[in-house]
Amino acid sequence: MKGFVHNAEQSFYINGLQMSGVSSLDASYSIPAEENNFLGYVGPADLIQNAPGVGNFSFQRVMMSSDEPITELLLMEEGFDGGVEFNSQEINFQSGYINSYECSFSVDSLPQSTVSISAYGEVGPFVVKQKNPVNQRELFTPTSSGISIDFDGRETNRVLSFSFSMNLDHSPVYKIGSIFPCEVVLGTPIRQNFSIEIEVDDYQTRSVYDYMKTGIHFEDIKVILRDQCSQDRQIEYNFNDAHLLSEQFSTDADNNTKVKLNYSTVSRHKPSIIYR
Amino acid sequence: MKYIRHQECEVEINQQKIFAKSARLSASSNSTEERVYGGELRYYAASSPLSASVDFNYYITGKEDFIGNLTGDFSCSGRFCGIEFSGAYLSNYSIKIEAYKPVEFNASFSIYSGYRGLTQTGSFGGASTGLPNGAYTELLNFNQNSIGIDFPQTINYDVECERTPNYVIGSEFPEDVRYGTVRRKMSVGGENIGSVINFSGRDFGEITVSPRNIDYAARGQTLKCKGIINSQNLSISSNGLLAGSVEVMESLR
Numbered sequence: 001m002k003g004f005v006h007n008a009e010q011s012f013y014i015n016g017l018q019m020s021g022v023s024s025l026d027a028s029y030s031i032p033a034e035e036n037n038f039l040g041y042v043g044p045a046d047l048i049q050n051a052p053g054v055g056n057f058s059f060q061r062v063m064m065s066s067d068e069p070i071t072e073l074l075l076m077e078e079g080f081d082g083g084v085e086f087n088s089q090e091i092n093f094q095s096g097y098i099n100s101y102e103c104s105f106s107v108d109s110l111p112q113s114t115v116s117i118s119a120y121g122e123v124g125p126f127v128v129k130q131k132n133p134v135n136q137r138e139l140f141t142p143t144s145s146g147i148s149i150d151f152d153g154r155e156t157n158r159v160l161s162f163s164f165s166m167n168l169d170h171s172p173v174y175k176i177g178s179i180f181p182c183e184v185v186l187g188t189p190i191r192q193n194f195s196i197e198i199e200v201d202d203y204q205t206r207s208v209y210d211y212m213k214t215g216i217h218f219e220d221i222k223v224i225l226r227d228q229c230s231q232d233r234q235i236e237y238n239f240n241d242a243h244l245l246s247e248q249f250s251t252d253a254d255n256n257t258k259v260k261l262n263y264s265t266v267s268r269h270k271p272s273i274i275y276r
Numbered sequence: 277m278k279y280i281r282h283q284e285c286e287v288e289i290n291q292q293k294i295f296a297k298s299a300r301l302s303a304s305s306n307s308t309e310e311r312v313y314g315g316e317l318r319y320y321a322a323s324s325p326l327s328a329s330v331d332f333n334y335y336i337t338g339k340e341d342f343i344g345n346l347t348g349d350f351s352c353s354g355r356f357c358g359i360e361f362s363g364a365y366l367s368n369y370s371i372k373i374e375a376y377k378p379v380e381f382n383a384s385f386s387i388y389s390g391y392r393g394l395t396q397t398g399s400f401g402g403a404s405t406g407l408p409n410g411a412y413t414e415l416l417n418f419n420q421n422s423i424g425i426d427f428p429q430t431i432n433y434d435v436e437c438e439r440t441p442n443y444v445i446g447s448e449f450p451e452d453v454r455y456g457t458v459r460r461k462m463s464v465g466g467e468n469i470g471s472v473i474n475f476s477g478r479d480f481g482e483i484t485v486s487p488r489n490i491d492y493a494a495r496g497q498t499l500k501c502k503g504i505i506n507s508q509n510l511s512i513s514s515n516g517l518l519a520g521s522v523e524v525m526e527s528l529r
Contacts, residue, residue, distance in 0.1 A: 037283070043401035
């Protein structure tokens with residue numbers, strides 16, 4: 001069929017690794033320009049580039065395998081390459097930086113992540129990207145009661161969902177006489193946001209009311225996600241001095257009493273995510 | 277009379293059209309009030325000659341910017357939206373180069389012979405392609421050793437020409453305009469500065485810049501400044517990067 005690109009014929013690479021579980025992808029390139037409006041000028045209207053072009057690649061993936069290869073790139077000083085292949089064609093980028101990362105886990109469903117990448121420098125079919133032969137194959141699905149949270153020295157596994165996000169402020173610095181940035185500077189500290197939805201029992205209710213009463217709660221919090229097939233396979237998130245910023249309490253006639261806690265923390269380092 | 281739109285308002289110097297982005301013509305009579313004893317207003321009188329100026333910022337498309345050659349001891353004429361002026365002298369000429377932005381030129385003329393006429397619409401055509409851009413500009417002798425900066429982000433080139441009108445009693449306009457000192461400065465902003473300026477103030481620097489367009493063709497004159505390092509600064513703010521700047525000053529006349 002003419003013009004049809006089957007999803008099996010598409011692939012997306014980051015830093016040489018073909019991403020598994022990619023459910024959607026957006027690739028764009030924008031060049032800021034201004035009109036050639038001059039005083040008294042009625043010649044051919046045109047556009048003048050007045051800032052560097054930037055490529056943007058964002059994708060969503062079902063976490064068929066762990067996000068470790070992605071989170072390793074989060075605070076990378078050097079850019080990484082990558083690109084999308086479709087119908088024997090390619091749109092590649094030379095120097096990409098992750099500017100946002102988001103992942104969400106909920107019991108008995110496949111976790112998902114969303115990644116947005118800014119690409120500085122060359123973008124297009126002639127950019128050569130790495131392609132390593134290793135594919136990601138291991139599945140990772142948290143079980144029911146497979147998400148546990150450890151705070152206040154106690155642990156509960158009545159967690160319904162957990163999500164984590166961070167935005168990275170990468171600023172390219174261009175020097176005169178160069179079309180590529182001489183440096184891409186990462187602004188710190190970096191804010192990390194996460195939210196946890198918990199089924200409320202006596203303990204949680206009491207604790208949550210304590211937090212409400214005291215206003216801001218800040219704690220070292222550990223979130224552990226266990227794989228459905230192998231409990232030894234875990235992802236562990238560690239947050240130091242996480243501030244409780246908001247709470248949502250909900251209940252219904254079917255005995256579903258839940259609390260959603262939204263936390264933020266700032267750090268100058270990579271988020272502590274341990275993949276076992 | 278209807279408002280005149282930007283595409284109907286031409287700016288020209290010595291009968292050459294300018295790709296101006298903005299322009300301003302201003303005049304001041306420098307009048308003061310004269311009061312008699314007791315406070316009653318008697319009349320208004322000019323305390324100094326009429327001062328008028330025209331300034332505009334513009335882009336260039338050609339190999340030479342003819343305005344850059346007007347820093348000498350001669351006058352020029354021009355038109356601003358139909359208003360004609362003559363006896364104008366270039367008093368300030370500057371160029372601003374920033375990474376990835378079109379190179380912006382600025383000229384200020386002092387007008388010593390007044391101006392005539394009413395505003396009139398007019399327009400011109402021609403190609404406006406090939407503007408110089410900071411991303412393609414060639415830096416000929418830039419490095420850590422020569423200027424202390426490897427990654428320049430802004431360059432400001434500035435030529436100041438001193439013009440002193442010579443008035444005689446009974447004449448509205450000056451008899452002549454004396455050509456005074458001519459000084460050029462080039463300041464470079466980037467990630468660093470050179471070895472800190474010394475107390476003797478005798479550190480010399482030399483900077484040469486050639487604005488170029490996307491095809492790397494030279495646009496406008498090669499900008500040179502060879503002289504004393506006039507000032508050096510380092511500044512930073514939270515969430516920012518250390519910003520250095522070095523200014524070289526050369527006295528030409």
